[in-house]
Amino acid sequence: MISRLDRRAFLQTASLAFIASLARRAWADGGTPTTTAGDGGALSGAEDAFVRFGSAPQQLATPLSFMERPITPTRVFFVRSHFGPPALDPARKVAITGMVKSPLTLSVADLKGLPEVTITAVLQCAGNSRSFIEPRVPGVQWSHGAMGQATFTGVRLKDLLEKAGVDTKAGFVRVSGGDLPPKPTVPAFIRSIPLARAMDPTTLVATRMNGEPLTLAHGAPLRLIVPGWAGDHWIKWLTTVNVQKDEADGFYMQTAYKFPTEPVPPGQPVPPEKMKSLTTFPVKSIIGRPADGGRAAVGAQEIVGIAFSGDAAIAKVEVSLDDGKTWKPAALEGEGGVGRWQVFRYRFEQKAAARVTALARATDRKNNAQPEKAVWNPSGYHWNAWHRVSWEVA
Amino acid sequence: MSARLLRSLSSLVLVAALDASLVGCPKTDVAPSQDAGVAAVSEAGAQSANAGTSGIDPKELVAKDCLSCHTDEMLMQQRLTEAQWTAVVKKMTTWGAPLDPGDDTKLVAYLSANYGPDAGPFIPPSTPASEMAVALDPLPDGPYAGGDPVKGKLLFEEKCGTCHGANAKGLIGVNLVDRPILYRAPDFARTVAKGRGRMLPLQITDTEQASVIAYLRTLH
Numbered sequence: 001m002i003s004r005l006d007r008r009a010f011l012q013t014a015s016l017a018f019i020a021s022l023a024r025r026a027w028a029d030g031g032t033p034t035t036t037a038g039d040g041g042a043l044s045g046a047e048d049a050f051v052r053f054g055s056a057p058q059q060l061a062t063p064l065s066f067m068e069r070p071i072t073p074t075r076v077f078f079v080r081s082h083f084g085p086p087a088l089d090p091a092r093k094v095a096i097t098g099m100v101k102s103p104l105t106l107s108v109a110d111l112k113g114l115p116e117v118t119i120t121a122v123l124q125c126a127g128n129s130r131s132f133i134e135p136r137v138p139g140v141q142w143s144h145g146a147m148g149q150a151t152f153t154g155v156r157l158k159d160l161l162e163k164a165g166v167d168t169k170a171g172f173v174r175v176s177g178g179d180l181p182p183k184p185t186v187p188a189f190i191r192s193i194p195l196a197r198a199m200d201p202t203t204l205v206a207t208r209m210n211g212e213p214l215t216l217a218h219g220a221p222l223r224l225i226v227p228g229w230a231g232d233h234w235i236k237w238l239t240t241v242n243v244q245k246d247e248a249d250g251f252y253m254q255t256a257y258k259f260p261t262e263p264v265p266p267g268q269p270v271p272p273e274k275m276k277s278l279t280t281f282p283v284k285s286i287i288g289r290p291a292d293g294g295r296a297a298v299g300a301q302e303i304v305g306i307a308f309s310g311d312a313a314i315a316k317v318e319v320s321l322d323d324g325k326t327w328k329p330a331a332l333e334g335e336g337g338v339g340r341w342q343v344f345r346y347r348f349e350q351k352a353a354a355r356v357t358a359l360a361r362a363t364d365r366k367n368n369a370q371p372e373k374a375v376w377n378p379s380g381y382h383w384n385a386w387h388r389v390s391w392e393v394a
Numbered sequence: 395m396s397a398r399l400l401r402s403l404s405s406l407v408l409v410a411a412l413d414a415s416l417v418g419c420p421k422t423d424v425a426p427s428q429d430a431g432v433a434a435v436s437e438a439g440a441q442s443a444n445a446g447t448s449g450i451d452p453k454e455l456v457a458k459d460c461l462s463c464h465t466d467e468m469l470m471q472q473r474l475t476e477a478q479w480t481a482v483v484k485k486m487t488t489w490g491a492p493l494d495p496g497d498d499t500k501l502v503a504y505l506s507a508n509y510g511p512d513a514g515p516f517i518p519p520s521t522p523a524s525e526m527a528v529a530l531d532p533l534p535d536g537p538y539a540g541g542d543p544v545k546g547k548l549l550f551e552e553k554c555g556t557c558h559g560a561n562a563k564g565l566i567g568v569n570l571v572d573r574p575i576l577y578r579a580p581d582f583a584r585t586v587a588k589g590r591g592r593m594l595p596l597q598i599t600d601t602e603q604a605s606v607i608a609y610l611r612t613l614h
Contacts, residue, residue, distance in 0.1 A: 052521040055465040060526055061518070076523050085530060086572040131471075136511060138482050141471040143518075180571060182463040183564035185490035216530050216574070 050076060053140050057084035058217065061145025067288030068304040070334050070343055071120070072148030074210045079217045080125050080146060082189050082252075086178035086237055088216045094205065098174070098243035101165030108207050108221045114155040119202055119227055121339050122149045122308045126230035126257060126278050129374075129383035135267040137380040144286050144387070149306070149341045152225045154206035157241070158199045166195070166243055173198045174248040175224055177237035187251035191233055193226065195243075197279075202227045202338075205238060228280045228310035228339030230381070232257050253277070259377055266376035280310030283370050284384040285317050285344065285362035294391045301350050301393070303330070308341035309364035317344040320359040324372065324386070327361070336365075350393045357390035450497075452504035459491050459501070462568050462591035469509060471516040476506040492566050492592060530574050538579035538604040546609025549602055557593070562613055567593060571613045579607050 050060035060079040066072050086092075096104040125146035127139050140146070161173075172192040181188055197203060204225040207214060214220040219236030226233040232252075247253055258275035285307035290296060307317045313336035318327035330346035350356060361370040374385040450458075456469065474482065479502045487493050493501065550562065559565040575582050583603045589595040598606075 048523045049520045050523045050526055051518050052467065052526075053471060053518050054467050056529075057464065058526060058529070059467075060521075060523075063520070075527065079526070085574060087574050087577055088530075088532065089572075131516075135475075136473045138472055138474055138478060140468075141473070141516060178572060180563065180569050182568040183490040184559070185488070186463075187489075215527070217527065 047073075048075070050079075051143070051145050053142065057081050059140050061142060062148050064144055064286070064288055064291065066148070067144070067286050067306050068343060069288075070149065070341070071210065072150060074150065074212065074215065074218065077123075077148040077150060077209075077218065078125070078146050080140065080231065081179060081236060083179045083181055083186075085216050086180065088220065089178070090221050092178055092221050092237060092239065094222050094238045094241060096160050096164040096241050096243070099167035099170040099245065100161070100243050101167075102163075104160065104164050106160070111155050111205070111207065114159050116153060117156055117201075117204055118151050118153040119204060119225065120149065120151045120335075120337075121202075121225065121227035122147060122281075122341050123231055123234055124148075124281055126232050126281070126381045127379070130380035132383050132385070133374065133376060133380040135376075137378060139380055146231075147286075149308075150210050152204060152206040152223075153208040153211070154204040154222075154225065156201055157203045157205055157224070158201060160205065160241070161199060161243070164243075169245055170195055170243045171245050172243075172247050174240070174242040174244055175233070175235045175238065176240045176242075177219070177235045178239045179237055189235075189252050190248045190250055191235065191257070192244075192247040192253050192277075193229075193233055197226065197229070198241075227337075230257070230278050230281050230310075232278065247277070256379065257381070258379070259381055260375075263375060264377070270378055278381060280339075282382050282384045283307075283309035283311070283314075283362050283364045283368045285360045285370060286387050287358065287360050287389045290389060290391045292389045292391070296350075296391055296393050298350060298353055298393055301348050301356070303346045303348075303358050303360070303389075305344055305360055305387070306341040307332075307344050307360075307362035308339065309362070309366075309368060310339050311368055312364040312366040313337050313340070314342050315363050315365045315367075317360060317362045319346040320361075321348070321356065323357065324359055330360070353394045355390055356393050357388060359386045359388050361386045450500075452500055455493075455497055455501055455504070458592050459493050459497070460486070463491075467518070469505060471518065472505075472509045473511050473513055473516070474506070474509065475511060476502060479505045479509075490564070532574075532577035533580055535579045535604070535607075537600045538583055538607055541601070541604030541606070541608030543605065543608040543612050545602075546605035546607070549598070549606050550609055553596065553598070554606070562610060567591070570610050576607060576610050579603070582607055 049063050051063060053059040053061060058079045058081070062072055062076050062078045066076060091107055093105050093107045096106070125140075125142065128142050128146035129144050130137065130139050131141040131143055172194055174190055174192050176188060176190040179189065206223045206225045207221060209215070209218055214223055219238065222238040224233065224235040224238050257278045259278055260270050261274050261276050264270050264274070285305055287303055287305040289302070289304045303319055305317075307314045314332060317330040317332060319330050320327045328346065330344040333343040333345065336342050344360070363369040370384055370386060372386055374383040456466065460469065483491075483493075483498050483502050483505070487498060551560075555562070557565055557567040558570055562570040564570075570576070575585070583600070586596050586598065586603060
């Protein structure tokens with residue numbers, strides 16, 4: 001076990017060069033601020049910390065130390081958007097429009113009376129862990145903190161679409177929010193979701209997150225929830241669900257958020273016909289504790305993390321302490337599900353002082369296994385290689 | 395459009411802020427460790443990128459042509475080859491970064507020299523979550539309350555519309571419609587008074603500020 005005091009002492013005394021070389025990204029995601037007031041009942045340290053990749057628009061990662069809890073508190077839940085939020089407008093409405101019999105325009109108040117649904121789901125940026133992709137690619141250089149799990153409460157999109165009456169020739173919903181681009185020359189952020197996924201009973205128009213009304217940073221007043229699918233589909237400040245035959249045109253549907261249809265040579269451009277739109281995120285596990293580059297006392301050690309897959313519930317998480325030669329099963333906690341994370345825990349005894357390196361890998365119930373190396377792709381999406389953490393036992 | 399013309403135009407221009415949190419220089423609150431590393435790298439890069447050229451400092455170029463839409467962290471965290479930076483700058487120019495002819499190569503040279511694959515680790519700072527949350531919250535209007543949207547429309551057309559667009563949805567300057575900063579009047583007023591990006595400081599009274607804010611709040 002590594003106490004916070006131990007880690008602080010370590011971080012304070014270690015030289016910058018040492019940290020940079022030893023714990024490059026551990027600092028990024030696991031870093032605990034060393035100067036916080038912490039009294040008067042205020043939150044302190046990691047409880048009130050983001051890892052900042054952008055001030056405006058805000059691009060904020062959840063510290064890795066939270067990746068050992070079933071629910072990520074909203075105050076430290078990662079934040080990412082292309083253009084930053086529009087002004088806070090609790091009366092902002094969503095229009096169900098396009099190929100429907102009776103177009104609807106609905107505010108939060110108008111959703112009352114429809115069946116309310118609460119779902120626990122992972123929200124993960126498609127580019128989470130991008131800084132680990134080699135050769136490097138442009139984009140927010142996230143470590144592993146562009147993800148979190150929360151409960152989302154709202155109504156089923158299916159109920160709204162059925163109320164509006166969808167044309168039988170329709171194939172997609174084009175979804176967008178109130179966040180205008182900074183200039184008209186910047187493409188609008190519009191995504192398309194196949195109608196079948198829009199009609200899935202887990203696809204929600206949410207009004208609440210972790211039991212509270214959505215905050216502006218998380219899409220208030222209305223946000224789309226697409227469990228199992230990457231965050232680019234979870235439209236914030238939702239204003240438009242436009243039912244159409246085809247996918248939307250435009251940069252954010254036809255150029256961005258695409259993944260190669262087959263393995264490609266790293267660093268090489270991929271022709272557009274060999275790219276497909278992102279949908280579900282792949283199986284992944286991340287160790288939240290111990291922190292990479294930390295220290296612990298000789299004796300009982302505990303590895304805790306989270307595991308999830310966009311395609312199925314998690315079947316197992318395994319831990320290796322010998323660089324992948326042998327693997328031992330970790331205990332899984334809580335309820336599993338598609339696009340839902342479970343905490344895993346593995347305990348062992350370290351009798352002698354040593355540098356310990358642990359690897360974690362998850363497998364889902366469709367037998368998708370986390371790979372040793374992630375698939376390189378031009379935009380750096382879906383990194384999900386075995387997570388490696390090492391710490392000093394003394 | 396020449397840089398000189400733009401600069402003189404920008405003296406007539408209003409706010410370029412996307413968000414209130416941009417108003418304070420973001421470099422002042424990055425972690426000390428990061429500051430030290432980046433400053434050292436930047437200096438070396440700036441010199442090499444500057445060699446043999448005259449005119450504007452590449453860092454000034456970044457401030458004027460990139461940082462109206464996003465903060466500098468977006469550049470500092472990248473580790474890209476010259477070919478990748480060339481593609482990024484091309485994309486951003488297509489998207490409206492107001493680079494003067496020839497400045498693209500200068501910018502690419504600066505970015506490649508400072509934020510190339512071998513630039514060393516980018517260490518993102520830890521930042522209090524509570525500060526990030528309140529950065530988007532509305533503030534009391536204070537001296538900028540009770541503006542006249544009709545007067546504000548005239549003022550906007552006279553002083554702001556040339557760069558922010560007749561509909562305020564952005565042109566050289568950024569979109570000002572439906573932005574959180576319209577409900578953070580003190581931040582808005584400070585940005586107008588201090589200038590930002592290509593916009594030079596603009597001397598207008600509090601009452602005029604209030605009217606422009608009142609007008610912009612009517613737009614959708």
